[in-house]
Amino acid sequence: MRNTFAPMEGITIYCYRNTHHKYFGEGLDYYYTPFLSVYKHHSIKKRDMREILPENNADNGLRIIPQIMANDSDEIIWALNYLHERGYDEINLNMGCPVGTVVSKNKGSGMLSDPDRLYEIFSRVFEDKITNEIKFTAKTRLGLTDPHEFENILPVLNKFPFAAVIIHPRVRTQMYKGTPDMEMFKWAYDNSTNPVGYNGNIFVPQDYDNIINNYPDLYEIMMGRGLVANPALAREIIGGKEMSLDELKGFMTDLEKNFKIEIPADESIMHKMKEIWFYVGNLLVTKDGAESEPLIHKIRTAKNIAEYRNAVRNVYRECAMKGHDNKTS
Template sequence: MEGITIYCYRNAHHSLFGEGIDVYYTPFLSIYKQHSIKKRDMREILPEHNSDRGIRIIPQIMANEADEIIWALNDLHLRGYDEINLNMGCPVGTVVSKHKGSGMLEVPDRLYELFSRVFDDKITSEVKFSVKTRLGLNDPHEFEQILPVLNKFPFSEVIIHPRVRTQMYKGVPDMELFEWAYENSTNPVGYNGNIFKPEDFNRITEKFPNLYEVMIGRGLVANPALAREISAGDGITLEELKGFIEKLESSYKEEIHADESIMHKMKEIWFYVGGLLVKDDGSDAESYIHKIRTSKNISEYRNAVRSVYKNCRIKEQ
């Protein structure tokens, strides 16, 4: 998740809640037409931020031209990565307007031309190349024209988020179209979308037992211990949440030097993890989380966080 799960977040999460996680994907790396990676994005793939810490990483790239993709595959392979993922699912307007992310799904014939050039290059025999996609821009049945194109190429995996771009992250994933894709894909299929509880994971994997992987995004940010719970481990405790928040603040200082900027980043985290909490009497804890999100300075933020730890507990699952 861009802006949240940067390497600082991954390192903090891996050190405390790595159980059950096989691999972390980077936020998308923007590839420039002049064949370079945006300077800010380079932090995500540096060895000292990943491999030196025992974390397996798959870089995810954002590009819509064959030469850009081929260059990125070669560059990242030289940096030691053996698998790269292409983002064809991002629904953000500024991305789609550039015909990137889910904007790439508008013309399936162009996808054929694009991937024909990419897979003609020898680099695709040296690295695994996967895609993450949505079902289309406006109508999930658009995927009935997109999947046959993807089937013509030997992707290492096709990860499907069964929503269309216009849904953003709202509404119900179209599991009927996902089932069709699962049954008709010639490439391994991964699933992404609305995994917030172990029951969600179990329901998906029981219905689709041959999934290559399950990718979890917002659900893992909302509950850092979700993968552990899925692996039949314990749920998160208040002390663990407190320790994670403290470690996360410390980790962000590696990249962000202004305390107020870190505070704003942490407010985003609390927006997600606040759902784990209730007041000590079992009632809704939103009033305490609201004080964190509306803090105007560091002092107010610290006081609001201390108040949460003093007056709230993890809700019973």
């Protein structure tokens, strides 16, 4: 079984992945790219191309899996060939994105509305020789509004030799709220003819242990928000140390520098960093043990770079890591 970092649109771009791997790559086997939008005229959105360029993924030992967003067999076949020609031997199809603008185009989890259409798409895709030359996986939700929709979706997926089907056991309308439907996931785990992966609500090592204890034959565990909220989570899962304040400071400092490679404007970088602070702020308490939220709030509401940097300095000065007895390392 392998551990992977889920794609998160707007967050886990190559700048983030390279920085994360430098500090916290231990315990992770692969990083997925945020989805690459495939156009009908057979091209990938220019902005998305940054994610697969060799020079952007040259960090020692970092291995990535491109994820594509497409809902047409010709588009998928073209993308599989295009990426394979550029050295990728595993590609993932996004069938789970719940964002409205994606679903309205019948992409992402919008693909789940019509199992017959899925059968038509994959019948053509798996007729192409490219599927014998690469690992082709799919990441999916249980359906659009009702988890029992998967009872009609899984039989379609079972007709084709996917390298793995990675299941986020929520429906589209839940977005990322509510609890995963583990009863339906167990049904899928028991009835899938393809290897099964799991994604969803892994925030602490105990969450991970519960999954592997209940589903010992999983192909993969994919972690997303939990890893952004605690970048050292994968290391902790394999028995490594918790993150220190010095590590967090180094990670966030390097991350800001690396974002500047892709995002020249300081104001834009500030907004990107605010989003990361929204997640990692949960790791901190004040040195006297109080909640850190008032200090994190000042970061998130900073109106300019000077306010932002001052708020960050205050956090490093006034806070400690939870559970670390107020030590910085």
